[in-house]
Amino acid sequence: MPPRPRRSPPAARPNPFATIAKVMGGLFLAGVLTLGIAVMVALASLPGFDELMRSPNGQSVxxxxxxGTRLVTLGPSYGQxxxxxxxxxxxxxxMVSVEDRRFFAHPGIDPWGMARAGVAVVRAGGAKVQGASTITQQLARNIFLTSNKDYGRKIREIVLALAIERKFTKQAILELYLNRVYFGGGAYGVDAASRKFFGHSARTLSLEEASVIAGLVKAPSRYAPSADPARAKQRARIVIATMADTGxxxxxxxxxxxxxxxxxxxxAPQSGVRYFTDWALGEVEGLTxxxxxPLLVTTTLDPKGQQAAEAAMRAxxxxxxxxxxxxxxxDGAVRAMVGGRDYVASNYNRAxxxxxxxxxxxxxxxxxxxLEDGLxxxxxxxxxxxxxxxxxxxxxxxxxxxxVSVTQAFxxxxxxxxAALGNxxxxxxxxxxxxxxxITTPIDRRPAMVLGTSEATVLEMTAAYAAIANNGAEVRPYAxxxxxxASGRVLYExxxxxxxxxVAPYVAANMTKLLQAAVETGTGRAAQIGRPLAGKTxxxxxxxxxxxxGFTPELTTGVWMGRDDAKAVPGLQGGRAPARAFAAYMARAVGGTPPSPLTTEVDTGGGFGLEPDDQVYGIDPGTEELTAGDGGEVPPATVEPDPPRLDEQFLDEQVGAPELR
Structure with missing residues (x-):
């Protein structure tokens, strides 16, 4: 019999695990190759060390x-x-102990740290509970990337970190990091942080001070000494313990x-003064x-007067x-500005x-x-x-x-x-x-407008009164x-x-006479400070x-009080709390200077107090109209004797004014 044909052995069944392993291996190799190429491209485009030193994260002001007192530093602050x-x-x-203890061993990323963070995420059900960024990754993020938290940014961060490690030494990376990382309060870099929180250069930082600064990176606003000194010290204890643990x-x-x-x-206290500094920054933007x-801006604010203004308004x-x-x-220089009770609670500047x-x-x-009409x-x-x-x-x-006389009526x-004069x-x-x-706001042109039914800002009204103090010449507020x-180059002077x-000086002088009477014998007597003063409630x-x-010859001040929702405030009248706050501030603001007389008389010489080249400017009134409301004033109960201008007995009998308290 012919030999039986030999049957081929059955084909081996493919091993799915081996296939998966090959695919995964291939993908891994492709990923490594892609990552290597990306790192090489990033390495070629990285700026040099000197350029990175010169590129700040933003401008400080x-x-x-x-x-010369520092009011506030806004934006990033860089030390030496x-x-x-x-x-x-x-x-x-x-810094190395608390932020990246394997810094001197890893190539820019920390695989062990990433694995540990991944396990923590899985255990937390997907929530991020700990970070895995190395110091090099943080440097890459701070200099080149945004703070958006997505996988694309994380990949770019890893690529840049690996490239940075190949371009710079570990010491150079630490130098860049420690001079650029954000420590809170606007301070970038250890020197800025040391000066802000300890008042001296970072060259002399002690162990305790260094532990406080290193502890800030995790959460600058939470651990800042300026926000919570006790919490800052507690965080520093953790840093010191970690330093001992790492050796x-x-x-x-x-x-x-x-x-x-x-x-x-x-x-430096910032709450109250921030109303002014925010407003001043708008002026800075238009001047340079x-x-x-970095910019150093000298303003018109009187810091001691500002404190007096805030205290008066609080009281x-x-x-x-x-x-x-x-x-x-x-001349219009703003010496004090209060925009509300508490800037932190509300930065809305009511001034x-x-x-x-x-x-x-x-x-x-x-x-x-x-008065211009001849009164x-x-x-x-x-x-x-x-x-x-x-x-x-x-x-x-x-x-x-x-x-009554015009002076008495005012x-x-x-x-x-x-109302009759307006008509x-x-x-x-x-x-x-x-x-x-x-006044730039819409003006109601109906009769009730004479009682102040149109709206205006405190700054506008104060500037208007200041023009009277300036003998009828315009006063434009500036800061x-x-x-x-920072290098000393002057951009603006x-x-x-x-x-x-x-208005003609004689008109301003007559207006001052009326305003002085309002303070001396009328509704504004609570504003008196023992020197010549003019004003109106x-x-x-x-x-x-x-x-x-109101104003003295040196200073004009406007005060407003009320609710933001325009609801009534029981007992609020211009001659009470606002006048008292005015007096409390003005007494401090001008109290150290000799009293000067108000200008209530002008020798017109037939020219009404105008120089030959002077011109009185007018503005087109426009056609704005608002619904007229009702306004009023509570006159005083008694009037101090001033026979040439006011008959106390006559007015008490005729007006029957209620008592002010």
Whole structure:
């Protein structure tokens, strides 16, 4: 028989695990190759060390008061660049121990740390519970990447970290990191952090101080000494324990560390002054186009006066209400600014942004229009019931005093007289004057506008009163006197401006006489400070707003109080809390200077106090209209004797004014 054909052995069945292993191996090799190529490309494009030293993360701006006192530093703050050998060893050891203990062993990424972090994520159900970024990865992120947390950024971070490790030495990487990492409070780099929190260069950092700074990187806002000193020290204890665990210091050194005796540098108070500095920054932006070099900005603010203003507003502003204050020097320099009770709670600046009804403080424009029309302080007017276009104003006394002088009518803020004067000169004319004096908000041109139903800002109203103190010349508020770079290059130096004339000096002098009477014998007597002073109160209907605006020859100050929601504040009247706050601030602000007389008389010489080249400027009134409301003033119960201008007995009998408390 022929031999039987041999049957081929059955084909071996493929091993799925081997296939998977080959695929995975291939993918791994491809990934390694791709990563290697990416690292080489990144390496070729990396800037040199010198360029990285010169490229800041942003621009810092330091604002100083008129006396050179630092008010606030905004944006990133960079200290002196320290080379690696100048950085104290405790600082280097603390940072490596707490942020990347295998720094000197890994190639830029820490596989063990990444694996540990991955296991922690799985155990936490997908939530990230610990980080795995090395110091090199953090440096790559800080310099080249954004803070977006996604896988794409993480891959780029790894590529850059591997490239950085191949381009620079470990010491160079640490030097870059320690001079660039963010430590909170706007401080970038160990020197800036040391100066901010300890008041000295990082060259002399102790173990205790270094442990505090190293502990900030994890959560700068949480562990900053300026925010919570106790928490900062507790975090530093963890850093020191970690240093002992890694062998960076001996256990005896760790136990000998005295964190309880550590003292932090005093931080400049920023809450109240930030209303001003925020406003001043807007001016800085319009004065220079420098966006890289750190800026040193000298402002007009008087730091001691600012403290007095904040204290006065805290003491006098009614509970549940807000307050704002602006003080202007004769040339418009802002000496103090309060924008609210608490900047941290609300950075809304009520001094420059909020628009509120000024009440009877608006009568400044009514009487200015009348004085320009030929009225004099000694002229006689009649306080009697009047009606204009269906509107009948009433006095808070609910009565009428009959014939009084213009000075008396203004001092007592008699509403019917103001309405009659507005009708006499024309309500459009009053609006014209307000526009001329810098009111930019819409102006109601109906009769009730004479009582301050149109809205204005505290800054605008204060500047208008300041123009009267400046003999009728315009006062434009400003905050910045000088801008220079940190290297000393001067970018801006303010030059004295030539103000335009808003009203003739004789008109301003007569207006000052009326304003002085309001303080000496009228509704503003609570504002007296024992020296020549002029001013006017303002109270809106239902006590929603209280104002006092006034001036000495040196300084003009405006105060407003009220609620943000415009609800009534019981007992709020311009002649009470606002006038008292004005007096408390002004007494401190001008108290150290000899009193100067107010300008209430001008020798016109037939020219009404104008120089030959002077011109009184007007502004087109526009056509804005608002719904008119009601405004008023509470006159005082008694009037101090001033026979030439005011008959106390006569006014008490005729007006029957209630007592002010």
């Amino acid at each position: 330091e604002l100083r008061g008129a006396d 660049w320290l080379n690696f050998n100048a950085i104290p060893k405790p600082m280097v050891d603390a 960076a210091i001996l256990p005896g050194e760790a136990s000998a560390a005295n964190l309880d005796g550590l003292r932090f540098a005093a931080q 186009d420098e966006t890289v070099e 006098e502003t009614p509970k549940g209400a807000q307050g704002a204050l602006v003080a202007l020097a004769r 420059v942004v909020a628009r509120r009804q000024p009440g009877s403080s608006w009568k400044l424009f009514v009487y200015l229009a009348a 004099t302080p000694d002229d006689r007017v009649v306080d009697e019931p009047v009606t204009f276009e269906g509107w009948s104003p009433r006095n808070n006394s609910r009565g009428n005093a009959g014939e 001092a007592l803020s008699i509403n019917t007289v103001a 006499r000169v024309g309500f459009d004319t009053v609006a014209d004057v307000a526009r001329r004096f810098g 910045v006197t000088r801008i220079a770079t 303010r030059e004295a401006a030539t103000p335009r004339v808003l 303002g109270t809106t209907s239902s006590n929603k707003d209280g104002w006092f605006l």
